[in-house]
Amino acid sequence: MKYGIVVFPSKTLQDLANSYRKRYDPHYALIPPHLTLQEAFETDIDADKLTNIISEIAKKYEPFQLEVHKVSSFQPINNTIYFKVKMNDVLQNLHEDFQQQLPCEESKHPFVPHVTIAQKLSNDEHSDVYGSLRMLGVEHSEVVDRFHLVYQLENGSWTVYETFRLGKD
Template structure:
């Protein structure tokens, strides 16, 4: 039986609290997963495959040093979909980690180009989306922090996500 997995970065509590102040109102997935940057979206794997994958992920984590992220503004994926998010400035370290993770996981390539972000609103109607985005996009977001780990999550039957294993960057 296969389970659904994903790989994410969880930002600091400060940035999560800020994201959650919006997500409570605008994101129906609010209760299912904390605010995060997706490095590899949902993929299916068996117990065996995940054991092998965790070995690979430890190897990848060792090769990458901790790096800084900067959440710079509130943006939207419209017209592709009605998702409102904190834009995380792409850096070579973040893009390299994303690429390597995706190159090492079987399954289909990600549906969209990698746009690092933390979702704060989704599944809004077109009208709601334009109202909410209209009022939020002027809010200043300027948050920098160092990321030193990423997480392999799995999905529970109720749709929520929980940490399977944590990988520290640059560490044995």
């Protein structure tokens, strides 16, 4: 199965992200707005074993402040536009622990925490949309105390398997 690990932020931030995703993100219907902690990885190891590994990791860290201060873009790597999430120790350490302890490939790119609001745009669309969203800006802060192990269905959509609470035994 193909798994991933994500944070679903508050309804407020998800609704804001969806107001853009609806028009600009072809993955709009596949998963709610999210911050990816561990990119999709394929493994035969069953979900319960993954859950055990991830639970031990989740216990080590406390809830953290998720802060969004700007709209950014991955261009020229790709045309994804996103809410840039300020890096912090919990995000960095969670990502590193997953990379070391899960049966996943090494990330090709440095970890840039973000919530995608537009992707798969043409270059012209990207420049229009990024121009206006960057001007609009975003200012948001909230506490994140949980994240989820998700798996992908055949149609490309994602289902939650388990929820992990930060700092809980």
